[in-house]
Amino acid sequence: MKRLFIACALWLPLAAHGALNVFACEPEWAALAKAIGGPSAQVYAATTALQDPHRIEARPSLIAQMRRADLVVCSGAGLEAGWLPVLLREAGNGKVQPGRPGYVEATRFVALLEKPASLDRAQGDVHAAGNPHIHTDPRNIARVGTVLAARMAELDPAQAAVYQAQWQSFSARWNEAIVRWQQRAQPLKNLPVAVQHKSFSYLLAWLGMREVATLEPQPGVEPSVGHLARVAAQLQATPARAVLRAAYQSPRPADWLAARAGIPALALPFTVGGNARAPDLFGLFDDTLDQLLKAAP
Amino acid sequence: MFRPVLLAAALTAAVPAHADAELDALRAELxxxxxxYETRIQALEARLQAAETQTAAAPPAETTPASTASFNPDISLILQGRYAHLDDVGERNIxxxxxxxxDHGVPRGFSLDHTELVMSASIDPYFRxxxxxxxxxxxxxxxxxWVQTTRLGNGFSVKGGRFLSGLGYQNEKHPHAWDFADNSLMYRALFGEAYGNDGVQLKWVAPTExxxxxxxxxxxxANFPGTDRNANGAGSTTVFGHLGGDVGASHSWRAGLSYLHAKATEREGELDDVNDLAVDTLFTGTSSTWLADFVWKWAPDGNARERNFSLAAEYFLRKERGSLCEHDPLNGGCAAxxxxxxxSRQSGFYAQGVYQFMPRWRTGYRYDRLDPGAVDFGLNGLNLAPPDYKPVRHSLMLDYSPSEFSRxxxxxxxxxxxxxxxxxxxxxxxxxxxxxxxxxxx
Incomplete structure (x- = not known):
């Protein structure tokens, strides 16, 4: 009996080493999975904050990572329509196919904004299910975290208690941070801003800010000089206090318009790793608020 | 909470002692x-706690149905057309x-290319x-x-039906996904357009980084270089392997090696004889083809939206062995x-580079070269001319894509x-x- 115990004790670290492989389509979900999984989960982020998640090549390295995944967590709502289906098809991994516990689409667990009333490509690359950039509202991250913690516990029952404990601890700190951010963001209420792409709709809705102009003439369509001139004219009638863009987006349209309108152009990190001050989820919102508050009156 | 207390302290300090009645009234009001305040705060705290426990206990239910989960298959229609300015050449054979x-060739002037109708969907949890x-x-x-398994797991998938073979790099791409207006000479010489087959495919991806x-x-x-047959078993077999990965955030690559073996019976062809006259021929024998492919892609920080570059090159070596005869147009089969x-032992390659220099705009260059290699006609060598011309082509393209859906x-x-x-x-x-x-x- 004693020997059996020793054998078990020796074997345990080996079992623990077989970590849960998580494939996250975007850095925010990778950061969340790391917060829940800690050392028990091996998390791979398929994209960085400097890459446009709409336009990713289905690279061989991504197929190889998809093959090893026990859990896939992506934004969904059509954001990854150009590459995720190829990875799922080519990787031959049955565990992470849609409909299995190993497949989590974050946008299916929150109420989406900007659901199009009609679907026509003449309106640009619209997402039929609604705006997929839900993570810019920290309350949505908490909602997805609950789902993710439950899924990780389901897929790796041996570590279930660890995942739940780590999630509880993260969630408590996160909820405190949300209260703190909301207090800090009081001056941002009703602040009018222009955005390059509809990347920040959830952030603006959360903080009660107003989006008065979009630089892209249609979602996913590059702004032309003519269109920017029209937006500049529009901003004379309804002034904005800042132009917002995500770190991965070209600085040219936002900078041009900002210089024309005499307002700051803010390169918000958009997701984890978007700049040096956003190395994690907390830093992401700290820096976003720091930058926005500079534009507030 | 602190404010009323401070207010009370300030009031006690400020108000003279003789205004007792007024003070009591104030105290009562305070x-x-x-x-x-306290009851309202308590109520709020209770609500917050309730909300917290609720979210902790039950993960939010899945709300919005995913767009791809609708029961209708994904349908797309591809419209293609062109204007070609070409010399008046009767038969365009390499x-x-x-x-x-x-191989349809390209007519001169305006013409409509293939219109493609594509449908795809999950069939059930096990097939797409x-x-x-x-x-x-x-x-x-x-x-x-074709249908393909989705849940076999361990990196395996099986495809069955009619499909484009997984050999080489360009083979699985339909013409609308090509980077140039016409096919590379190599693929034209090998398969006409691309190698498709009715059969089964087994694929495995290794669990490695x-x-x-x-x-x-x-x-x-049934397709060139094989011929259709009235027999059981398989008329062609293919094996292929691919390796790939990233180098830093900006570079990615894939390399592959493929082999195709096919059988041909009385495969029709046309060759020139020593007097440069066309001779219709029939070939019976085996054809084996080796293909090597390499692709390298670059995008700054892996963000292909603004600028990106891709380099693709493929090489083939085809060996055919069997017998060749002159086609008897009257009786069919071989002329006595x-x-x-x-x-024969023939080879060739193409190499192409495509550069997106700003959003929407790409330019590219492709170099094609074939080597007719060594052809041994046996005794037919008396009549047939062994090829010695090396076909070459340079192509330069510029394309503009207003959106992902038009080019x-x-x-x-x-x-x-x-x-x-x-x-x-x-x-x-x-x-x-x-x-x-x-x-x-x-």
Whole structure:
């Protein structure tokens, strides 16, 4: 009996080493999975904050990572329509196919904004299910975290208690941070801003800010000089206090318009790793608020 | 909470002692205020706690149905057309190479290219299906119609039906996904357009960080370089392997090696004899092809939106061995006394670079070169001329994509694929797609 115990004790670290492989389509979900999984989960982020998640090549390295995944967590709502289906098809991994516990689409667990009333490509690359950039509202991250913690516990029952404990601890700190951010963001209420792409709709809705102009003439369509001139004219009638863009987006349209309108152009990190001050989820919102508050009156 | 207390302290300090009655009234009011504040805060705290426990206990239910989960298959229609400025050449055969099957060529002037209808969807939790129909005047071709397993697991997947073979790099790409207006000379010489087959494919992806993919196919083998057959078993077999990975955030690559073995019975062809007259031939024997492919892609920080570059090169070596005879047009089959042994060893390659220099705009250059190699006609060598011309072509293209769903292209080619013909070719082409997002492979 004693020997059996020793054998078990020796074997345990080996079992623990077989970590849960998580494939996250975007850095925010990778950061969340790391917060829940800690050392028990091996998390791979398929994209960085400097890459446009709409336009990713289905690279061989991504197929190889998809093959090893026990859990896939992506934004969904059509954001990854150009590459995720190829990875799922080519990787031959049955565990992470849609409909299995190993497949989590974050946008299916929150109420989406900007659901199009009609679907026509003449309106640009619209997402039929609604705006997929839900993570810019920290309350949505908490909602997805609950789902993710439950899924990780389901897929790796041996570590279930660890995942739940780590999630509880993260969630408590996160909820405190949300209260703190909301207090800090009081001056941002009703602040009018222009955005390059509809990347920040959830952030603006959360903080009660107003989006008065979009630089892209249609979602996913590059702004032309003519269109920017029209937006500049529009901003004379309804002034904005800042132009917002995500770190991965070209600085040219936002900078041009900002210089024309005499307002700051803010390169918000958009997701984890978007700049040096956003190395994690907390830093992401700290820096976003720091930058926005500079534009507030 | 602190404010009423401070207020009370300030009041006690400020108000003179003789105003006792007023003070009591104030104190009562203050106490009332404090009580009401405290109950409201308590109520809020209770609500917060309730909300917290609720979210912790039950994960939010899945709300919005995913767009791809609708029961209708993803349907897309691809519209393609072009204007071609070409010399008046009767038959466009690559010198020194047998004309491969499925090759429509390009008519001069305005013309409509294939219109493709594509449907795909999950069939059930275990299979997905894909269907691609190519429409031309008086011709409908089922380019692909297959089912593939989705839940086999451990990196395995099985595909069955009619599909484009996984060999090489360009082979699985339909013409609308090509980077140039016409096919590379190599693929034209090998397969006409691309190698498709009715059969089964088994593919396996290794559980390693380096992308390792191995595949094998067995099929009817009815398409060039094989011929259709009335027999059980497989007429062609294919094996292929691919490796791939990233170098830093900006670079990615894939390399592969493939082998195709096919059987041909009385495969029709056309060769020139020593007097430069066309001779219709029949080939019976085996054809084996090796392909090596390499792709390298670059995008700054892996963000292909603004600028990106891709380099692709493929090389082939094809060996055929069997017998060749002159086609007897009256009785069919071989003309008496013309058959003898035939062996050939031919090769070729293409290399292309495509650069997106700003959003929407791309430019590219492609170099094609074929080597007719060594052809041994046996005793037929008396009549047939061994090929010695090396076909070459340079192509330069510029394309503009207003969105992901539309593309306009201008291409110039200096085509020396036919001996004694140095042709300047111009193409203007449009490729538009309606309907579902087509996710494209690497």
């Amino acid at each position: 106490k009332q205020l404090k009580d009401s 010198s020194g190479f047998l004309p491969a099957g499925h 299906g894909y269907f691609n129909l190519a429409l031309l005047d008086e011709e409908v071709g089922i380019e692909e119609a 380096l992308f390792v993919e191995l595949g094998a196919e067995a099929g009817r083998g 006394g013309t058959g003898d042994a035939y062996r 306009l292209r201008l291409q110039y080619s200096k085509d020396k694929s036919m001996a004694a013909l140095d042709e300047n070719q111009w193409f203007v082409q449009y490729i538009h797609s309606l309907g579902a997002h087509g996710a494209h492979a690497f």
